[in-house]
Amino acid sequence: MGGGRTVFLLLFSLQLSSSFLFSAGSLYNSTDELVILDHNNFHSTILGTENAWVIEFYNSWCGHCINFAPTWKLFAKDVWDWQHTIKVGVIDCSVDDSIPICREYEIMSYPSIQLFAARTSKGDIGKALNSRTVEEMGKSLVDFLVEKQRAKNGSESWVNLQPYHGSLSDIWKGVPSSVEHLVVIVDHAGSYTGKLVALDLGGYSKIAVRVMEGGGGGGEVKELRSASNPTVIFMDRNGRKEVVDNAAETRKDLTKLIMKKYNLFRSMLPFNKAGSLKDEGSKKNEVEGAGDGRPEEIHSDKLNYEDDLPDTAYTGSERRDQVYMVDIENAVSYALHHEVVQHKIISGEALKALQDFLDVLVLYLPARPAVHEFLSRLHKYTTTQGDRILGEKLAENIKSLQDQESVLPDQQQWIGCKGSEPKFRGYPCGLWTTFHTITVNAVLQDGNNVNFSPKKTLQAIHGYVKHFFSCSYCSKHFQEMYALDAESSVNVADDGIIWLWRGHNKVNKRLRGDASEDPHHKKEPFPSRVACPACWDNNQLKEKDVLAYLKGIYSKRALSFKGTQTIVAPVLNRQAKIKKVLDSHRAEKERKEGLTVNKKHYNIEEEQPLRPLHTWGFNSTDVSLCVFLYGISTIIIMSVYCMVVIRRKLRRRKFFETYKQPSEGLKKYLSGAHEDIIARVHSHLKQKEAAC
DSSP states (O other): OHHHHHHHHHHHHHHHHHHHHTTSOOSOOTTSSSEEEOTTTHHHHHTTOSSEEEEEEEOTTOHHHHHHHHHHHHHHHHTGGGTTTEEEEEEETTSGGGHHHHHHTTOOSSSEEEEEOTTOOTTOOOEEOOOOSHHHHHHHHHHHHHHHHHTTOSOTTSOOOSOOOSOGGGTTTTOOTTOOEEEEEEOOTTOOHHHHHHHHTTTOTTEEEEEEOTTTTGGGTGGGGGSSSOEEEEEETTSOEEEETTOOSSHHHHHHHHHHHTTOOGGGSGGGSTTSSOOGGGGGGOOOOSSSSOGGGTTTTTSOOOTTSOBOOOOOOOOTTOOBHHHHHHHHHHIIIIIITTSSEEEHHHHHHHHHHHHHHHHHOOOOHHHHHHHHHHHHHHTSSTTEEEHHHHHHHHHHTOSSSSOOOOOOOOSTTOOSSTTSSSHHHHHHHHHHHHHHHHHHHHTTOTTOOHHHHHHHHHHHHHHTOSOHHHHHHHHHHHHHHHHHHOOSTTHHHHHHHHHHHHHHHHHTTOTTSOTTSOOOOSSOTTTOGGGEETTEEOHHHHHHHHHHHHSGGGOBOTTOOOBOOOOOOHHHHHHHHHHHHHHHHHHHHOOOOOGGGGTOOTTSOOOOOOGGGOOHHHHHHHHHHHHHHHHHHHHHHHHHHHHHHHHHHHHHHHHHSOOHHHHHHHHHHHHHHHHHHHHHHHHHHHHO
């Protein structure tokens, strides 16, 4: 009974866990410059609008979608100023409630991108967009809008992208009276520059932009079309006209030129006001982050946080340059179990470095809940021990802090950092992986916060390497590298990511051919051409693309949990869950008000104690298994006992039956034996008499 129930509960838990894994979380949040859609707002948001839409249908556990997310975010940012004509949205098809919508729009693979014209109606499944780079997707949007305008399926609110072929004297016809200035971009046929700039500037009410190309404009602009770059004609209603020949080579430069001419700023755009397009329901996803002290938000799409379910590992689609959590956990475990506690006394600058390093791990390392809890407890311990900590005491405390809710796994098998021999890679590789992970997730989580310090994470890393990294040669070089330009070159959020990446490549270059180099893992520039082709321009790495790449592979949602040691979460019954919530509420209330709250106010019956779950370190599965084995043992013992007793009773019964009613042969035998005994006695008596 007990064993069957345990198996049933396990299977049920796995089913719930599977459902949870594929229904929670998102690759995007309200800090991204796009509109987050779901089953509640999809139809009401995109149907019947005057603007067009371009929407990515994605699946949060799809490896391709995870890889594509940084590109889509860059694209959304690139066309953010086009909202007067077209807006960008996303919807997560892995959410159960969104499945009917994704089925309605015939989404068969992820990511799928669909274009929707103005005033789209229910039943219109849109047009597929197959481009996948920021530049090509922008051009595809222009083609789509031009096509719809040509077919009279556009909207009056759209920017006019149709080339103007009339006379400059008639170009003001049809321009709204509120427009003060008209900008004419004379471009070559087939060029996208003029149309892209027109979309960039379409949100400013006091100017209008028209594009002339090919044979348009007659003799007035014929000589201007021979220029290699677009020519710009500035016009106003007073008849003044200014011509800037060969104005700019790129879209960005041309847009900047026109904005400077008329003192335009992006803050003037009505849709650039904070929160203007963000869906209220998406505010819960504003934190991209990692271990920000709210473990329920860490890996919510990959790990299960239900109290009754195991802390299982995510093993989704993996890439060639996949980052593994097992390597990070190994590095942190080795750092704390070995390098830190080997110090006899930790004090002064070293103690501050340890506290700072643990602080950034708690804040920004996307750890599993039990690991995050352990790091939080250890950080609190190091900040409450005065001005010095003995390494021996710290080692003891690291052991005592571990229980079912607080775990730092022992060394596990390396995966991404596994070397061809035990002496290669391993911990140094894992430490670099950890450093990259916390610098990236620090930016993803808090990079947009005005109080974010881009130097904080690097300072913590530097402090750890300086005081605790046991390879003095490596530590020395890292400190020299840090002292050279870290403090001076890191000023904005992304600078810390780039500085660490540059430093890693400097180390790779210095160690190439070194005896410590794994022959099967040569020290090459990172990322490799195979891992990130877009990051390379001939023999040079492009920092902008590298930044997007780093954010893609080190973000918490891109990490793989393959190979991590399973951490079984403690099982809480209903009463325990309620008590836990109420205790937390009571503690918070007491902290704020300084009052002692009567337990009876919470209606918790102390006369009904909760079932002890942590006695001798057993969990509910262990207890169930013990009960099952106890039952089986009892049945076996009772069976053996019954067999022995019954057999003894049968033998006794046969004996009594035999001797109570002897057979005829036995009677004769006993009679003959009796007569023989009497004869022997008589003979003996006669011999005695004769002797006397």
